[in-house]
Amino acid sequence: MKKKREYDEDDVKVRATKASRSRPRTRTRPRHDDAVTGFVVAVDRGRYTCVVHEGKKVLEVTAMRARELGRKSVVVGDEVALVGDVTGDAGSLARIVRIEERRSVLRRTADDDDTTAEGRIERVVVANADQLVIVSALADPPPREGFIDRCLVAAYAADIEPLLCLTKADLAGPEQVIGYYAELDLDHVLTRPDGDLGELRERLSGRRSVLVGHSGVGKSTLVNRLIPDARRAVGVVSAIGKGRHTSTSAVALRLPDKRESWIIDTPGVRSFGLALVSSDDLLHGFPDLVEGTVDCPPNCEHTGDECALDAWVAQGKADPRRLASFRRLLASRAGDTEPA
Numbered sequence: 001m002k003k004k005r006e007y008d009e010d011d012v013k014v015r016a017t018k019a020s021r022s023r024p025r026t027r028t029r030p031r032h033d034d035a036v037t038g039f040v041v042a043v044d045r046g047r048y049t050c051v052v053h054e055g056k057k058v059l060e061v062t063a064m065r066a067r068e069l070g071r072k073s074v075v076v077g078d079e080v081a082l083v084g085d086v087t088g089d090a091g092s093l094a095r096i097v098r099i100e101e102r103r104s105v106l107r108r109t110a111d112d113d114d115t116t117a118e119g120r121i122e123r124v125v126v127a128n129a130d131q132l133v134i135v136s137a138l139a140d141p142p143p144r145e146g147f148i149d150r151c152l153v154a155a156y157a158a159d160i161e162p163l164l165c166l167t168k169a170d171l172a173g174p175e176q177v178i179g180y181y182a183e184l185d186l187d188h189v190l191t192r193p194d195g196d197l198g199e200l201r202e203r204l205s206g207r208r209s210v211l212v213g214h215s216g217v218g219k220s221t222l223v224n225r226l227i228p229d230a231r232r233a234v235g236v237v238s239a240i241g242k243g244r245h246t247s248t249s250a251v252a253l254r255l256p257d258k259r260e261s262w263i264i265d266t267p268g269v270r271s272f273g274l275a276l277v278s279s280d281d282l283l284h285g286f287p288d289l290v291e292g293t294v295d296c297p298p299n300c301e302h303t304g305d306e307c308a309l310d311a312w313v314a315q316g317k318a319d320p321r322r323l324a325s326f327r328r329l330l331a332s333r334a335g336d337t338e339p340a
Contacts, residue, residue, distance in 0.1 A: 030068075032097045035081035038063070040074060041252035041262075048074055048096060051254075052086055059088035066095045074099060076250045076264055077127035077208065102127045106158045106210060109273030122276055126210050126250060126264050131203075132160045133263075135213030135222065139171035144214065145180055149332040150274055151212055152184070156285030156329075157277045160210075163203055164188040167218040169195070183321035184285075191218075197225060206259040208252075212266050223265050227253050230265075274333040279303075286326050288318050303327055 038050030038061060052059045063082055065074060074080065074096060081098035106125045132155040136143045148164065155162040164181070166174050170192040178188060189200050203209075204226070213219045223230050230253050255261035279302050283290050292312030293302065300307055313320045 030097075032081060032083050035083045035097060036086050037100070038080050038082045038086075038094075038096075039252070040076055040078045040080060043074065043076060043249065048080075050080060050082060050094070050096075052082065052088070059086070061086050061088045061094050062092065063094040063096050066097045068097060069099070072099055073124060075124045075127050076252050077129060077210075078102070079128060104129055104158050104160050106132065106154060106160060107276075108154060109275045125212075125266060128208060129158075129160055129210045129264065130207040131163055131209040132158075133163045133165050133204075133209050133211045135165045135167060135211055135217050135219045136177070137168045137171075137217040138166050138174055138177065139168055141214065141216050143177050145177065146332060147214060148177075148181075149329050152186070152285065153274050153277055153282055153329050153333060156283075157274075157281035159284055162186060163209075165191065165200065165211075165222070167191050167222065168193070181325075183319065183325045191222065193221075197222075201226065201255070201257070204255060204263060205257060205261050208262045208264065210264045210266060219265065223253065223263065226263065227255060277333055279330055282326070282329060285329075286322060288322060289326060292318060301330070303330060 036052055038052045040048050040050050041060075042049040046064060048063045048065070050061045050063055052061050061082060063080075063084075066083075079100040080096045081100070082094045083097050084094040085092040086094045105127055106129055107122045108125055109122055132151065134148055134151045134155075136148055143166075152162055164177075164186055166177060166188060169190040174188070174190055181188075187203075189203060191197060191200060200222075211219055211223065250264055250266045252262050252264045255263060279300075283293065289309060289312070292309045293300070295308035295311075296302065297306050302309055309318075309323055309326075312318055313323050
């Protein structure tokens with residue numbers, strides 16, 4: 001009989017492990033210390049137009065997002081770090097590798113109900129704005145105070161200063177609208193088709209201002225008067241008093257002055273969803289009421305009987321009209337309603 005073979009360690013073959021499999025994964029990313037700073041002025045189908053200052057020269061650089069940004073969105077107004085070809089030459093393409101910290105963010109939702117998919121998703125309209133210019137016509141179409149209220153809520157929540165710009169002052173007087181916002185201490189300017197824009201230019205000088213408004217209120221006409229080279233499309237108002245959408249995307253345009261002044265023209269909107277704006281966010285616009293909320297119960301919405309603001313006003317520590325305005329804006333979050 002054959003003797004059974006005995007195996008030892010020399011008979012065992014060990015497969016060598018590839019170096020790539022044993023190398024630990026890392027999340028280290030390049031620092032891009034050589035990146036230059038750009039200001040996003042337009043977004044179009046995955047391409048971003050950025051303004052870059054090179055000494056006294058101002059370059060327009062086309063860029064794309066780097067993969068390392070992940071799902072972070074880049075919007076008009078963002079200050080970004082650029083690498084690659086930043087010459088601005090025809091056919092050149094840079095990469096956006098970093099989004100700098102935003103000083104302010106103007107947001108809106110497509111729906112007012114936070115139980116719906118549209119209401120839970122916030123869309124960033126623009127970043128790093130200093131001022132929100134709410135453009136409203138005094139006639140043709142008539143002013144909609146409900147829409148203005150909602151824009152004010154968004155401005156206060158973003159800690160952006162609001163400015164009411166009333167157009168078509170040759171067709172109607174501003175007394176009703178201005179009176180409606182008397183307790184809010186809201187700054188306003190009046191414009192007419194043949195009037196001087198000196199006051200508005202002064203309010204825009206040295207700032208980054210976002211223009212929002214319904215279609216047909218004359219926003220694009222206003223932009224073309226401020227910046228003749230802008231050539232923004234201008235529509236007409238229909239027979240039923242509704243404007244046609246003319247602007248299709250947000251774009252930042254530099255004012256022709258010696259200061260760093262920009263206006264960001266946004267598409268005409270029919271609604272301004274505020275599903276995720278809290279009552280505490282809105283309090284930013286009412287500093288005279290903030291201290292009065294100290295005695296409010298937890299999670300107070302500042303509208304019920306237990307709210308401490310009523311006692312605060314009763315003690316003469318705030319104007320009752322200011323509280324009424326605050327609560328009116330709170331109510332406006334739930335729908336674009338007109339004043340009673």
